[in-house]
């Protein structure tokens with residue numbers, strides 16, 4: 001039985017429409033990007049309207065549409081014709097993506113379904129960004145939709161840790177559709193960092209912004225970046241109790257806070273302070289993560305006990321703050337970070353990789369606090 005041309009056109013349209021835009025993470029059908037489709041003598045011509053001229057994902061979309069349509073029985077050749085949406089079409093798409101929100105409002109309200117987790121530490125260099133990046137990837141590998149905002153202005157390292165850097169080692173530039181910023185995606189995590197927005201030519205300069213500018217930048221990250229629907233949004237905060245931590249507390253008071261420390265007493269004493277700051281901002285401290293902890297051979301370069309000590313101090317007189325995970329000191333973890341790879345991909349059997357999987361599991365199976373949230377109950 002031969003397939004009619006109409007059936008082939010319908011099958012090719014569905015196949016092209018099922019391809020997912022790598023940046024918007026929605027199907028081309030949902031984005032209304034599949035245009036005229038014609039099939040004759042086994043050859044399909046498929047029109048795809050890209051969002052912007054010079055879309056960096058054009059090649060990938062073309063390849064994936066070709067592969068999807070070629071898999072349709074009865075189609076043996078595919079030609080993809082790339083065009084660009086008109087201004088009106090693009091504006092309509094942006095309005096749909098924002099779901100009616102205006103530019104300056106955050107989608108991460110207390111009533112939203114996205115859990116916001118800010119990762120903080122007392123001292124610098126204790127492994128906070130390594131924890132945040134690897135925890136985000138481990139969470140995405142559990143099937144959750146994950147975003148990551150790097151607010152560590154002075155020491156932004158998330159782009160390098162996730163491999164979101166160009167050949168010169170500079171953070172990649174996000175694509176923009178008009179005023180909408182699309183976060184680059186790495187290992188299932190949508191990530192943005194201050195490093196991606198530094199003016200061209202000054203990528204190596206020190207960022208010396210003052211409080212109001214930092215506040216505005218953090219605000220822009222959570223209002224103007226298009227994350228789509230997320231299950232979890234992680235924020236990598238700068239170490240200590242400075243302006244950014246306070247801005248995040250004000251902008252996202254329902255965010256939960258995870259405190260990272262090493263086992264060293266000196267680091268843990270300071271880590272307690274970042275937890276106490278979170279409390280004064282009415283954020284909930286949900287747990288402690290100890291990193292650079294003793295490995296399975298008993299090698300403990302930073303001693304032992306710091307994580308438990310921070311947990312005990314922050315629990316005193318409050319709800320219990322558990323020690324949620326302990327990441328061992330691991331050379332493969334350091335090497336993976338230098339190579340821009342998460343440990344779960346570079347060395348999945350390393351004890352540190354398993355520790356991140358356990359941490360992601362514990363974190364995502366913990367019930368989310370209801371503080372500050374609207375319950376969607378209605379009385380009939």
Ligand SMILES: Nc1ncnc2c1ncn2[C@@H]1O[C@H](COP(=O)(O)OP(=O)(O)OP(=O)(O)O)[C@@H](O)[C@H]1O
Nearest residue numbers: 124125126127128129130155292328329330334337
């Ligand atoms: N568990 C670990 N085992 C071995 N090395 C680690 C571990 N965690 C982090 N490191 C290494 O320690 C260094 C500091 O880590 P990282 O940049 O994550 O710290 P940080 O607390 O985010 O620093 P800052 O916020 O001050 O920039 C990096 O070289 C990283 O590879």
